[in-house]
Amino acid sequence: MTRLVGIDLGGTSIRAALSTGPTSYAKRVVRRPTPASSGPAAVISACAEAARDVAGGTPDGIAIGIPGPLDPERGLVFAAPHLPGFENLPAREMLSEAAGCPVAIHNDSNLAGYGEWAAGMGRGARIFILVTMGTGIGGAVIIDGTLLVGSAGTAAEMGHVPWDLDGPLCGQGHPGCLEGIASGTGIARCAATALAAGEESSLGAITPLTTSAIADAARAGDPLAVRVFADAARVLGRSFGALVNILGPDAIALGGGVGGTCADLLLAPIRAGMAEIGFVAPLQHCRVGQAELGQDAGLVGAVAWVVRSFGRD
Template identity: 40%
Template sequence: MEIYIVSDIGGTQMRVAAHNTEDLSRVNVKKIPTLGEGQTPTERLIQLIREVSGENRIRAIAVAAPGYLDPEKGIVYLAPNIPGWRNLNLRQHLYDVFRVPVYLGNDANMAALGEWKFGAGIHHRNLLYLTISTGIGSGVVLDNRLLLGENGLAAEFGHVTIDPEGPLCGCGHRGHLEAYASGTGITNFVRQQLSAGVRSSLSLDNNLSSKEINQAAQLGDSLAIQAFTRAGKYLGIAIANFLHMLNPSIVILGGGVTQAGDLLFTPMHQALQESIISPQYLKNLKITTAVLGDDVGLKGALALLITEFCQPIQNSSGS
C-alpha cells in the first residue's frame, strides 16, 4: 500500500500515523516519549516512522513541530523543549533516510490547518485559531491558505501588545495577550494578588495552576473568578483587534484554559462586543471551541500534505 506519514512532535511525546493515500484512512498510529536513552529525538522519530510504515511505500511525510521553524526551508531554528533541535534541517534528515518529499509546519499552524480541514472550521475560508494553555499559540487560514508570512514567522497572536505598561510576558516584553490570558498569565495574576494579601481559597504554592484556579472559581472563589474575568476581558479586546485586521468567519479556541468555559467566555464576549468597531464583523461570525483534541497535530500534518503535496484542493465551501 502507498501511505502518507504524518507526525506530531511535542516536548513529551511524539506521534506518527500512516494514512492510505487513496482514501486517506488511517492504517497505523503510534506514540512514544520524545526523549529516550541512547537516541536523539531525530533518531527516535526516524525509527518510529519505520515502525509505523512497515512494508508500505511512503509517498510523502509531514511533521508538526514546536518552536520557531521555517516551513519553506524545512529548518527548526529552536524547539525549546527538544534537546538538540536548534538550527536542525529536519527536512534534509528525513529526506536523506526516506527519499520522499518532506513537509514541516509549526504545531499551532498545523492545529489551525487540522481544525480547518477536519474539525470545527470545515466550510470556512477565513479562520483564526487560538490555543490557550501555558502560552498562547495561533494559526490563521486566509482565503483557504495558511498564513505563513515571508519566513514562516507569522501568526504569533499571543505576542501582540494589549497594554505597553502591562504585566511581563514569557518572551520578556510587557502587556502581550499571552501575559494576560494564558494559563501562565492567569496564574501570575493570582500569585500577585495573593502576595498583596487578597483573600482566597487558593494559596501561594508551587503547584498553583490555571486548572486549580478554574476549580476554585467553579466553587465560587472570588479571586479565581476575577482572574478568569480579567483574562476573558483581554482576550475579547484582542479578538476584536484580530477581527478588524483579518475579518475571519470563524474563531476557534482550544487549549486547556478554555476548560473554564463561561468563566472565560462570558467576559470575552462582552469585551468583544464593546470593542468591535462595526457589527458587520460579528455578523455571521462563529466563535467556537476546538474539536480535534490530542489528534489535532496529526490531522493538521495530514491537511498540510493534502493541500500542499497533492494538487491544492479547496475546502468544501470553495468555489
C-alpha cells in the same frame, strides 16, 4: 496504495499516524517518547522510525508539526524551546534523509489550526483563526485554504500583541504583551500576585497553584479565581475583536490546554471583550467557539497537510 504519514512532534512525545483519507488516519497511532535530551539527530531519527513503523515500510511522504518558529519553505527550524539543539536546524532535509521520503515541516500550532479548519470547528470557513491558550498563546490563520506563514514563516503569533504598557513579561520577555496576562501562566501569576498582596481566597490553601486548580475554584465561585479568569478572557476577547477588525474571519476557535478545557469560563467574557472593540458587521459574521479536535488537532492537521502536499489526487 500511497503511504502518507503525519507526525505530531512534542517536547515529551512523538505521535505518528498513517493517512486513510484527506483528514482521516488509521486507528493504530504510533507513540514514542521524544529523546529531547539526546539532541536533534536522535529526535529526527526517532521520528523517522515512528513513520516507518506506522507505514509498515518506507513512507511516500511525511508532514510533521514541530513546536517552535520555523520556515516551512526553507525547511528550517529557528528554535524549539522544548527541544534542545533545534537552533537553525535543517529539519526537513534531516528527516527526509533519515526516512527516505519527501517531507514537509510546519509549526505545530499552524498544523493544529489547519486540522481544525479541515475537519473541526473551522469547516467551511473562508477565513479561519485558531487561538491556542495554554502555557503560552499561539495560533494559526487560514485564508482560502492557505496557511498564513508570512515572509519568514513565523506569522500568526497572536499571543505577542501589545496589551498594557506596564504589564508583566511574557515567556519571550516582552513587556506587557497579551501572553503575559491571558495565558495559563499569566492567569496563575495574576492569582499569585493577588494572594501575595493579602487577598482572601480559597486559592491560598492550594499548592502548587495550577491553572486547572484556579479553574475549579472559579467554577465553585471563588471571587479571586472568577476575576482572574474573567480578566484574562476579556483581554483575550479584545484581541479577538482586533483580529475581527483586521482580518474579518468567518470563525475563531479557542483551543489549547487551557482554552480547550475552560470554555465554560472563557467564552462568555471573550464575546463581551470582542464586542468592546470589534466592529458590528464583521462581528455578526464571525462564529466563536471551542476548538473541536482537542489534543488530536495537531495530528489531524499533519495528516491533512501530508495528503495535500504529497497525495496523488
